[in-house]
Structure formats: C-alpha cells, structure tokens
Amino acid sequence: MSTVPSELAVESEAKGALPTGGAPTPARRVIATLMKSPAVVVSVCIIVFIALLAVCAPLLAVITGWGPYDFDKSAIDSDLGGIPIGPLGGISAEHWLGVEPGNGRDILVRVAYGAQVSLTIALSATLVTMTLGVVLGMVAGFFGGLADQIISRVMDFLMAFPTLIFMIALLSALPAGNRPVLLVIVLSIFGWPYTARVIRGQTMTLRNSEFVEAARASGARPMRIAFREVLPNLRGTIIVLATLAVPGYIGTEAGLSFLGVGVMPPTPSWGQMISTAVGWYAVDPMFFLIPGTFLFLTVFSFTVLGDHLRTALDAGDAA
Amino acid sequence: MKQRTALLALTLAGSLALAGCSPASDAPDSGGDGIGGTPTAGGTLRVLQNADFSHLDPAQGFDGGVNNFYRLIYRTLTTQGTGEGAEGTEIVPDLATDLGTHNDDATEWTFTLKDDIFFEDGTPITSADVKFGVERALDPSISIGSPYAKIVLDIPEGYEGFYSSGPLDSIETPDEKTIVFHLNQPYADFAAVVAQAPFTPFPADAGVTTTSVDQQPIASGPYRVTEYQRGSTLVLERNEHWSKESDDVRGAYPDSYEWSFGLDGATIDERMIAGQGDDRNAIAGSVQAASIARIQTPEIQERTIQGLQGCTTYMPMNTTKPGMDNPLVRQAINLAVDKQAVKDGTGGSQLADIATTMMPPTVAGFTEFDLYPSDDFAGDPEAAKDLLTEAGYPDGFSFVLDIRNNPKMQAQAEAIQQSLAKAGITVEFNLIDSSTFYEVIGTTSQQHDAAITGWCPDWASGATFLPPIFEGTQIYEKGNSNVAQLNDPAVNARIAEIRAMTDVDEANAAWGELDEQIMELAPAVPLLFEKAVMVVGSNIAGAYAHAGFSGGIDYVSVGLADPEK
Secondary structure, eight states, rough: OOHHHHHOOOOOOHHGGGGOOOOOOOOOHHHHHHOOOOOOOOHHHHHHHHHHHHTHHHHHHHHTTOOTOOOGGEEEEGGGTSEEHHHHHHHHSSSTOOOOOTTTOHHHHHHHHHHHHHHHHHHHHHHHHHHHHHHHHHHHHHHOOHHHHHHHHHHHHOOOOOOOOHHHHHHHHOSSOHHHHHHHHHHHHHHHHHHHHHHHHHHHHTTHHHHHHHHHHHOOHHHIIIIIIHHHHHHHHHHHHHHHHHHHHHHHHHHHHTTTTTHHHHTOOHHHHHHHHHHHTOOOOOHHHHHHHHHHHHHHHHHHHHHHHHHHHHHHHHO | OHHHHHIIIIIITTTTOOOOOOOOOOOOTTOOOOOOOOSSSSSSEEEESSOSSSOOOOOOOOOHHHHHHHHHHHOOEEOOOOOSSSHHHHHEESSSSSSSSTTTOOOOOEEBBBBSSSSSSBOOOOOOHHHHHHHHHOOOOTTTTTTTHHBBBOOOOOOOHHHHHOOOOOEEETTTEEEEBBSSSSTTHHHTTTSGGOOOOOOOOSSSOOOHHHHSOOOSSSSSEEEEEETTTEEEEEEETTGGGGGGGGOOOOOEEEESOOHHHHHHHHHHHHHGGGGGGGOOOOGGGGGGGOOEEEEEHHTTEEESSSOOEEEOOOSSTTTTSSSSHHHHHHHHHHHHHHHHHOTTTTTTOOOSSOOOTTTTTTTOOOOOOOGGOOHHHHHHHHHHHHOOOOOOEEEEEEESSSHHHHHHHHHHHHHHHHHTTEEEEEEEOOGGGHHHHHHHHTOOOOEEEEEEESSSSSSGGGGHHGGGOOOOSOOOOTTTOOOOOHHHHHHHHHHHHOOOHHHHHHHHHHHHHHHHHEEEEEEEEEEEEEEEOTTTBBOOOOOTTTBBOTTTEEEEEOOOO
C-alpha cells in the first residue's frame, strides 16, 4: 500500500523535472534540496570562512602585526620551559588565539597560513586525481579490452599497496625540494585509482545505454561519444567524488606533516602544529585544541557537504 | 668518529634518559650525597629510558649514557670520581693502586693492579687480562668506541687487534700485577686515557670473541648482566666476587638494577611526575621542555636534579664554502644570532644556558669571554649588516643549514633562521633523518654550509674538546668531526704546542686561551650549554648529576632510601 504512492511521487517529480533541463539531475533542484538542510548551510559557511582565512592570511598578518614566522619572546616564560604567559595559551588582545610555546609565534596567523597550505595541497591533489581518474576510468570502461586490462591492473596494484607506509618511505627518501608539490604528486599517484574505479563502472553502464547507441548509429567517433555523451552523465558522480576527496587529502597531508614527512618547517601546517602540541597538551592544551579544531571543522564540513550532495544527486538519479 | 656517538647521547636523545648534571653551586646538600642523603644497601633500582644502550661491549659504546652504565659492570685502571662538578670529573685510581708512574718524557706509563679484584666467575683480574682487553678492543670490526688507545699507544703499522695480529708489543706485563704502556708521543694526561672504556679487562683465556661481549658481558665491576632483551629490558644483579674494599669509587647500593627501554619521553615524564608504585624507586633522564612547568610544585622540586650536561650545542660553519670562507661573514652570523630565542626554543632557562665560548664551563681551563656581544643575547642585526656589507654582501647572504629531523633541533633552527632574517641572511633548512645525521654532516662531500650539532669532551679537558672539532689535520672525508673544516695554520700550530706541554694545568689554561683565538676566526656559533632536569622517585637517595657522563645521574652512587618500600 505504502510503496505505491511513493513510487508515484517519484515519478511525478521526475516528470516535473524533465522539462526544465536536459540533464538528469538539474543543478537548481539539487541546490534547493541542499539549502533546506541546516547541516549543509553550516558546512558551507565553515568552508567559506576557512577559505577566506587562507586567502586573507597576509592581510591578517598585517592587521595583527605578527607574521607567521615572527617570534615574540615577551609572550612566553623562559623560566618555565617557554610556556605562553597568560590564560588559555596566551590569548590576549595582542595574540587573539594565543601563541606557540617555546617561541611565541602567533597561532591565529599560523593557522591561517596553515589553511593556505592545507587547502592548496588538498585542492591541487583533488584536481589532479580527478583528471587522471576520470580520463583513465572512462578509457578503461568505455573501450574495454586491452586498455581496460592494463588500467585495471595498474589500479589493482596501486590500491593493494600499503599506501601510508609507502608515502612515508617515499617522502623521507626524496630530497627536501619543493615539499607541497611533492606532496601533491605523491597523494595523486595513490589517489587516482579510487576515482577511476568508480568512473569505470559507471562508464560501463552508460556505454550500453540507448543514447550512446544512438550516437554510435549516427556515426560519431568513439572519442566524441566518450567525452560528449558519457562524460556529462558522470557529472554528478565526479562532483561527489571530488567533494569527498578533499577532506581525505587534507587529513592525509596533516597526517604526513604530523609524522614529519609532510610540509617542512618553518612553513606553518596544521599537522605540524598538532604534532608539536602533543608534548604540550598537559600545560598548554589550547595549542593542541586550536589547530585541531580547525582541522576537524574543515574535514567535517567537506564530508557533510559531500554526503548530502551524494544523497541529493542519488535522488535525482533514481528519477 | 668518536663524537658522533657522544653527540648522539647529547642532542639526538638529549633526553635519552640519563642526562642531567649539576654544578657544585646547585648542590642540594653537602658531602656529594646528592638528593635524599646516603642510600641504604639493597632493593631494586629502576631506570626508565627512551633508547637502549648502544653497546654492552665497552670497545664499541661511546657516549655519556653508556659510559655511565659501564661503570656498574666494568672496571678500568682509573676512572672518573664521584660527586658533583669537578669532583666527578677528576680522574682517580680504580683497578690500579695509583694514577700510574711515567718516565721523563711521559712516553712510558706503568700501573700496578690492586689485590682482591675478580671477574664475575671468581678468577682474579691480572695485568694480562687488561692487556688482552686493549688488544681485543683494537680489532677494526669493533673499534668504534673511544679512539684514544688507537691514538696514543705505540701501535705498529697494520696492527689489527688480538684476533688478527696477536699480542701487542707496546703493552708489557712483567708480572701479574704490573702493566707498562709504551706510547707513540709524550702524553701527560695518560691517566685519563686508561679510564676510557676500551681499557676494560677481559679474561685472556676464556674464549672471549669480538662479538661475545656485546651478547654476554663478563663483569669486573659490582654487577653482572643477568637478563637482557635488546630494546626492552636489562637486569643487573650483584657480582658476588666484587669487594667493596678494593673499590673506592663505587657505592653500589642497590641489589639489582632494572632498565625499561623504549618508553616515550612524554610517558617517562608522566610516570616520574606521578611517582606511583615501583616508580618511587625509579630514575630517568632529562624531562622534556613541555614538562618543565609541571615540575614547579614544591613536592616535585624536592626530587628534581638540575645541571649542565657538560657539552656545547653549536653551529659550525663550513669554512670551505663560498661566502662562509670569509671570516667577516661568519662573524656577522655570530653577531646576528638571537641566542635567547634559541634558548627559549630549547626549553628556556631551566634546560639551557647561553654559550658565548666553545668550551663548556665544566671543562678545566674554561675561560669566559664574549667576542660577539649583544643586548640580552638577542643578536645585533645592524652590526651584522655592516659586517656583511664590508664582506661584499650588501644585499644579504643565504646559506643551507643541516638539521636533524627532531622537534628540539627544528625549534633551534627556526630561532636561528628568524634572527638571521633580520640581518638580511636567508637560511634554508636541509632536514636529515636522525639516524643518519652525523654520517651526513661528517661526510665532507655531503655537508652543506652549516649545521647544528653538539660536542661533549671525553674527559674534562680542552684536549678532548677543541682539537677534534677545529684542528686542520683532523679533517676526514668520512666520520669528520671538524664540521667547520677549519684549517688555520696558527690554530694548528698552537694545538701542537699545547699537546707537547707536560704540565697538565698549564695545558688546560692554554686550551682556554686557544678557545678565544679560535672564536676570533668565528668558525662556529656557540649556542647553548644545555642542561638536564631530572625528576627522580621519592624513595631515591644519593642521586646527583655527574658532569662526566653528559650530566646523567651517577649510577654507581645512587640507591634507595628505604629498600623495604
């Protein structure tokens, strides 16, 4: 009894959706669905805030008067092992989120610069893995045969690898060089198969759909079919995969910096700050809490957004 | 070579778990008893330690921590004294009856052994055993410890230790109690050389091999190893054949010692601060900077020991690199470094004093001076800029600093980087993994423009401090300790002159003056004299920091106040 009306509802919704746009998941409807969820609104606000923080880091340094590398000896107590003077890790009008123990660097400014590093690395890695993953996944799924065999085996190989251990080994062995670029490369090498596998599966389904048959019958070349007919239908999947990949890379970058193989000091990075803060948790918990909170909020917001996006798009696909 | 390991104890594991020493002024009470009065014999003393000892074989281990440990199981002809400050670094007789007698030019040294000295199996220690111990230690496969036997004994070309080349003619044993050493140079301080660990005796006829000692040591001291799991635990129990009457140095109060290795530094601090259960009978190495604020309560202060490690943390500058070959540049860097910031990064005033000289105050002949002064040691970027302009770098200068991948060193490096930036000097870091750090900076083809490292004297004399790190003849392609690669004719000549002095006091004073002469050339920036701050258990007695062992708690003097607890 109850299933029949719901199916009908879905159908009527789908019918209503069809005339508004050619694509199966109209962006407007997805956005409307997302806007109804307070969790998504909050997440987007947080992401925007952190992105602004990253972009405006130099401005923040000018406003507070402290650069990311400036020491402030007057803010720490040399006789007590260098702990920040004042409550809550030295929070004051001078240093809005307190200072780092041992050197007195301003935490707010370093968190802002750290956001710059984290977001740049995570977004670049996402861009690279998405490009690689989508192209290779589509080639494997669409053409099948030898291309599929080769790409699938490479993916199996990379996915079977103990990724974190290998990243640590690789990054320790490589010369210091340009760390952020190295991080993006290493993250991308191990990240693309996860995208490619999903894309390959979806492509294989789409390959046999009617509109592809139609395109093929009308004489379109395979490349054109892949990129003009199949790719637009993967749009939703790609957006969801990308949104969910970003927090993964932010977390991995922080983890690698925590382990001392990521971004090199003195470049500020959240993972590194948390790593340094571990020893200080008992006397200066704020030093741990502040970068930790920023890291948590960023990862959490991207994950919530990605999840909701997937739900919204899935609902569209079901139609 | 040698200091690579000594340094390991000092900086890498700065808090290894056995550091900390106390100048006489910090003495909690008189009599050299250290904290908690004189111990009572008996009980089990526990040691919480981060890293295991490098080697149980005295031919191989060579750092403050392991040398301290060796005194529990091994004896040498002479050894360092007990007590805080200079009392502890004084050389006193151990197996020998006195500090040896020598011929006129100090090239031939004779020692007589005491009576009633035995190995752990009850066989008496004879002069042949001492001779065998040295010959064994000269085997190239194990001679990675203290190098002084190799340096001063008259060893024929191509001699490769007892197992390959047989007995060594330059050590004579006219009878069971007498041993005579022939040296290749006059050496007034030879009594300190025979206190080095490779002079430990081993039974000449008991089937000892190159590797057996590291597995199963043969004790000549008050304790023997009864259980050893590498990286995990080490248990010592009394050697019944050792007699207190034959030994003026060792208190040897506890019945047994038990080491726990592989503990995290923060965990050790946590346990020592709490001091519950068996940890009341425990000692450990220096606390971490983050724990300093937590040990300020009167209850914990009562069981805290503090003191200099007797080492210098410094930044040698590679004088062969372009730019760094100009003394003006090196002087400018000396002027610009904010040593106060370096100190704060290391843990503040409780964990470090600022160094303006290369030799630490614990070394005999130490002379205080500051050739590159600034207000509050905060650096003088303006004066540095002037010098740089004069040197031909009006637009600044940049160099690469080799540092170890560890938080304390990074904090020091960041402080240096930040202070030099104010003088227009750009510092780039080359982060090196801790395990290979000394190998890299000790290889002339791999080191960069500067490094942050440390140096501890092998005994409290300038002779074991300045020459290894600044003598031109001691620059080696690998295992180099003269990281600055300073090869200054005047300095080299002066070192040779001081070496030839037969009066030890005169030589010590001369080393102090040489320190200043070297600093005028500015081959290095002396940064800190790091200190150790150690919290001991509430039932610990007789604990004090020994200046001869990187400031570690002297193992042979510590014990329990009440073994029944």
